[in-house]
Amino acid sequence: MSSLVSCLLGRDDSSAKQISRQIEQQLKDDKKTARTQVKLLVLGTSESGKSTFLKQMRIIHGTGYSDEERLTFVSLIAQNIHSSMRILIKSMKYLNISFEKHENEEIAFNYEDSEAETETSSSLSLKTGNDFAKLWNDAGVQQCFARRDEFQLSDSTAYFMNNLERISEKGYIPSLQDVLRSRMPTSGIREYQFDIGNFVFGIVDVGGQKSERRKWIHCFENVTSIIFLAALSEYNMTIPLEEVSQDLRASLRHNQRRQAMRAKTTLNKAASSTGFGFTNGLAGLDMANGGHHGSSQHRKIKSRPSNRKHFSPTDFPRTALRSTPSSLEESPDQNGNTRKKSDDSSRSAEPSFAPSHINRMKESRALFKTIISCEYFTNTSVILFLNKKDILAEKIATSHISDHFPEFEGPKCDAEAARNFILTKYADCFERRRTPKRDLYAHFTCATDTRNIKYVFAAVKDIILKNYLITYNLV
Template sequence: MSSPSAPATAKNAYSRALPTHISVVDEREAKRISNAIDRAGESGKTTVLKQIKIIHGEGFNVEREEYRKIIRLNALTAIRELCLCMLQHKATVTFPINQEHFDYLLSLEGPGESTFMNGKKFSNLLRRRQSADDASADAIFNHAAPSIKAVWGDPAAQELFQRGLAKNMQDSAASFLDEIDRLAADKYTPTDVDILRARVRTFGVTEHQFKIELVTYRIFDVGGQRSQRQGWAPYFDDCSAIIFVAAVSSFDQYLREDPSVNRLYDALQLFESICNHRLLRSTSIILFLNKIDVLKRKLANGTRLSSYFKDYTGPNDYQYVTSYFQHLFFSQNKVPQKEIYLHLTHATDTRQMRVIVSAVNVIVQRMNLKNSGLM
């Protein structure tokens, strides 16, 4: 990031100024934090980056066609997760005619995640008991579209989804599944809203550059997978600010790789590691408690925070719950001089993010003036 310093995100979400030098962080500490980052995906960090690109960059016109495959893959992955949830809960389709569709979707083995690797997007292959090249991915989706629509519209599937039992489905799944006909159309071109909702996993290091109110930001998006540790470890050094993105809606969800660990507890542990890291003790943090739209929906549907956070005794109300989460995150910090700036965010809401990005820009510039001794 060029001078003056500005925040840059990394997995769940590190932010740094472009260093005048790079020193290697203690490898054991880097590995420990990397392991935590591995487990803390889907916070909405990448969506924040997309919003900055829409608001202050060139948008997605160049990549729009690429996102078609990613969005279709998201939809297919989501419906398959719902089918697996129905199996887990021994639920059967309400209409017998949908059983064949249900079986077909289950036969689509492992429609993996889309990835974002070193600045290039890749759609993992869709497979139906054999490999398929990327060129045929659209054809496979189009063949599956009637089955997706049938199962998604089945009352039994809807009941499980509305009860929040399909916890591995991504938050944007319903919006894609509701519009399967549009997604399957021959001339389908993703909108900005579609792209914001698309789930893309990050590998490697990707760099983004934006100009916000005459300030040039160079943002390094750093993947947190174990194989990528050597790539992101140096970015802990020379941090001027950190943006940390946590999905507060994940309070009732557990890690895929360790179902005994609550996702939000895990995010709290990661936040504690960052706040108190020896190289980041004087670094301010901008905390995004994200996915407040999903949180509101879960609370309104009757999902009780106290069922997952036993020490919470307040009302199951958005204002009380978010105040509780703020206290939880702030209490992880053991460095008295550290400044933490809080924002409650809905990262897919461009209007809200426009205001927040502007506020973050003001905060960062104030930090720069303070660090330079000008205030």
């Protein structure tokens, strides 16, 4: 009996040793894999092009999209088209724009409230394609589309509307460009891996998170580089303040208070030099109607206060979809909040602020500041993709950047000058938080252009690998 127990114990001991060796080998393999894995974190605000960039990585460095996989996008593309047309129809009412042809008004009525149909559309029928083509060619719809900065509309709207005939054909298979242009809001945290040379690039996408970013940002330790996408086309667009996460709102409030203090100091100095005095109330009123945007000035302007430009109400334009009470007078302040002033002069001179809209590029820069200020990224290089340069080139012809950022002193209708100005805005944020072990690498991109992304990523790949080797003391 004792010999049997001894035999069994011996077998158990041998099995345990074998399991232990397997675990040790697995740990060694994982460690070896980790040393050849480059971890990239893709960040940016909603609609900045993160998902499109990841699709490009799959096309350039992954398996691409087979015909079967592209067919899975048919339903999504149909939903995108339905949604865009419905938004255009509804926005025409808010903007008081009429259809050129009465028959198109009747067609639009059938699609105005088709949200349930949009969510269940498996494809775009030939009839719907013909109806949408008639609406898209209507002068009223085109007038509304020209004012799309006043409401939220997908950047791919014109592309899909101009391809309705092809998309509504029987047996339609989306092209790679169709797949890249399709839009589905992402949420949560997703990781994709691509074999590039002798390294595995792990790209982490956090989607369009709007919750407290402080709660999840600590999950991304040991990141080799951060790729931050910012949309150049957002310079004249807004976002409701309530959709901005609490940490960014806190940052915006802090900047607002700092700007108010700087403006008050400037006014008091001017008053002292002319012999006039200003009360706090008057200084506050001047700030609400045209104060200085201190945080956005160029460095050379900061040293010459007399040359600072004053604020314009158009710096943070409000959407036309917002209804305004007739008994109140409204004007946006520096952070896009709406200042409501009663006609009753007996009320307190202290202005009250209600949630409104802020400039989308300001929200993007606030997120950028939050990321580069995070303790986990103090030694992480930052790659800035200033995306949607093609859309900026279209917009800049009719929407001047100086109407939204008065400190811009470049020529009008100049896309290159506008791009460089926006780059300076982000670069200034980084310079104030630069550390000896990290740098900022910026590129102008068009995420829907595969050739452009391939060229840009090839340029930044060497930078990423160099930083990786330095991190692990391999050079």
